[in-house]
Amino acid sequence: MTVTGEFARLQRRLGGDKVLLRPAECSSYRYDAIQFGTRPLAVVLPETVEDVVEAVRAARAAGVPVVGRGAASGLSGGAAPAQPSLVVSFTRMTSLRILPQRREAVAQAGVVTLAVSEAARPYGLMYPPDPASLRTSTIGGNLGENAGGPLCFKYGVTGDYVKALQMVDAEGEIHHLSRGAYDLAGLLIGSEGTLGLITEATLRLVPPAQHTLTLQASFGSVEACAAAVSAAISAGAVPAKLEFMDAACIGAVEDYLNLGLPRHAAALLLVDSDGDDPAQVEAELAVVEAAFRAAGGEVRRARNPQEAAALWQARRSVSPALGRIRPARMNEDIAVPRSQLAQVVAEIQAVAAPYGFPLVQFGHIGDGNLHPNILFDPRQDDPAQVHELAHRIAQVALRHGGVLSGEHGIGSMKRAFMAEAVDPSTAAAYWAVKDALDPAGRLNPAKLLPPRAARPVRGEEPHVGA
Ligand SMILES: Cc1cc2nc3c(=O)[nH]c(=O)nc-3n(C[C@H](O)[C@H](O)[C@H](O)COP(=O)(O)OP(=O)(O)OC[C@H]3O[C@@H](n4cnc5c(N)ncnc54)[C@H](O)[C@@H]3O)c2cc1C
Structure with a gap:
């Protein structure tokens, strides 16, 4: 049966409203938050696991790839089909x-x-x-x-x-x-x-902590900020949240909301300590505060939940603040050892300078997870330049013992960098797992795994993946 015939049959089996075949409808399922992919051949909106089974079997019979899709908020191209595919969109499976x-x-x-x-x-x-x-x-x-x-x-x-x-x-x-x-x-x-x-x-599930205390600290250099974080953690603090904003990020938020953030600072930290025992929470925040002050930080504590919310407003406002500077951004996502953070932030600034794009850095500093954001205007700027800079930022992370992604994944966006990030034997192990679970390479092909030159001989099945 032809591909069209196979999916028409799937539509008859599952019902018209669960299978989209019209190109205009399918077009809406070709993207995620960062990437436009190939228009799907068909889209299934399953309501049960049995519907998913039917969809996968239809795709197998048609010999086309299957791409899973949630809300398509991904930032690495994961849900954007790299090839003409059947998209399985899970938004109706909400039990x-x-x-x-x-x-x-x-x-x-x-x-x-x-x-x-x-x-x-x-x-x-x-x-x-x-x-x-x-x-x-x-x-x-x-x-x-x-x-x-x-x-x-x-x-x-x-x-x-x-x-x-x-x-x-x-x-x-x-x-x-x-x-x-x-x-x-x-x-x-x-x-x-x-x-x-x-x-x-x-x-x-876990019970939520009963008490939370918040502080904000600003530093004259990213080095002092990174040293302060390491000192606090070495002293035994495990804050619930530990967020970093660089000078460009502070400036962007301040331009947007005028919150009274310290514009002179090179780095800002926002910290939450939480727990069930108020004395312990207080003791932990005292450890953090002492370490930050010793590193030269200017510390501001929230005295009540309203003040805490006001301090966190700075972090929550980063996305809209950046949107005012340029209409688009490439939200990079690297993770590096905390000890390398200051050097990494400085090196990324240096690498980015010749490109001329505004660059803002923030992230979950406790995990060494940094989000350098390249701001650009798609109407004027060359996307190839943006991608080249993203690649160079990834290389900075790798040079400092970091990884390509802290939380956004590899997808199609960073797949080309994977060969630099994993050694050939590790890449071969990834492919061995992929081949064992998806021998025909039909599940979300051309994502995550580095391209391989030659495929090991494994049976006669057609291979639709890359
Ligand atoms: C404003 C904004 C802020 C963000 N902040 C964060 C953040 O703080 N932390 C963070 O980690 N991410 C963040 N992200 C990225 C994104 O939201 C996450 O990666 C999220 O996990 C993606 O969920 P989704 O449902 O949108 O998945 P999608 O984008 O639809 O899919 C993501 C990947 O999962 C696969 N997939 C989807 N559903 C299934 C399934 N049922 N079975 C198998 N595979 C499946 C897809 O094929 C794709 O590869 C942010 C994104 C935006 C736009």
């Missing part, structure tokens, strides 16, 4: 159950991240992973990218909260994966839809 006695949530892939904590709140529980996109991103997409956020320094990333997964493999078989032997659930986490489609997750 969510809270099991308070077990402190678990059972969420279908399309559940919006924030909805988990909102549903858990009446039971005195929360779900800590907090990407800034949590009002739109889905659990499936968070699992695909192993998403993080400000709380992740203390509480861990998405994968740390997964107890079990349900997934549909490349053949259309359903699996129930636990964290036990072989930790196949762990293998799926962060695999960007290249090893299977996650249909449901059992997530661990």
Whole structure:
């Protein structure tokens, strides 16, 4: 049967409203937050795991790739098809159950991240992973990218909260994966839809901390700021949030909101300490404050929740503030050892200067996760120059013992840099895993894995991946 015939048959089986075939409708599913991909051949909007099975089997029969898609808020091109594909969009799979006695949530892939904590709140529980996109991103997409956020320094990333997964493999078989032997659930986490489609997750919930204290500190140099963070952590502090903004970022937010941020500062830190015992929270923040002052920081403590919210407004306003400077931005995402942070920030500024794009740096400094943002105007600026600079920023991270991505994933955006980031034997191990779970290379091809020159001989199946 032809590809068109196969998907028309799928539409008849699942129902017209679950399968989109018209090019105009499919066009809306070709992008994520950063990349335009190839227009899908068809889009499936499954409501059950059985619908996903049908979709994967139809794609297999048609011999075309399958691309999983959540809210398409990804920042590395993961959900944007690299080839004409069947897109499986999970936004209708939104069933969510809270099991308070077990402190678990059972969420279908399309559940919006924030909805988990909102549903858990009446039971005195929360779900800590907090990407800034949590009002739109889905659990499936968070699992695909192993998403993080400000709380992740203390509480861990998405994968740390997964107890079990349900997934549909490349053949259309359903699996129930636990964290036990072989930790196949762990293998799926962060695999960007290249090893299977996650249909449901059992997530661990925790009671929220009862007390939180907040401070802001500014520093005359990024070196002093990085030294202050290391000193606080060495002294035993594990703040719930530890966010960094560089001078350009402080200036952008101040221009936007006039919050009274210290424009003279080279770096700003925002810190939350939390816990159930107010004395312990106070003691931890005192450790942080002492370390920051010793490193030359000017410290401002919030005296109440309103003041804390006002301090955090600076960090929350970064995105709109940057949007006023240029209409578009390439949000880079690297992670480096904290000891290298000051050098990395300075080197990125130096590397970026000749390109002339405004560059702003901020991030989750506790994890060494830095987001250098290249601001540009697509109507005037050359996208090739933006990508070249993004590549050079990635190279700075690698030179300093860092990695290509802290939380946004590799996708198609950084795939070309992977050969510089992983040695050939590690790349071969990645491909061996991919070949074992997706021998025909049909799941989200041309993403994450570095391109390979020659494919090992493995059976006769056609290989649609790159
Ligand atoms: C303003 C903004 C702020 C952001 N802040 C953060 C942040 O603080 N931290 C952070 O980590 N990220 C952040 N992101 C990036 C993005 O929101 C995350 O990567 C998020 O996890 C993507 O979720 P999604 O549902 O949009 O997934 P999508 O973008 O739709 O997909 C992401 C990847 O997961 C795969 N996928 C989707 N669903 C499934 C599934 N069911 N099974 C298997 N694979 C699947 C896709 O194929 C793709 O490779 C931000 C993005 C924006 C736009």
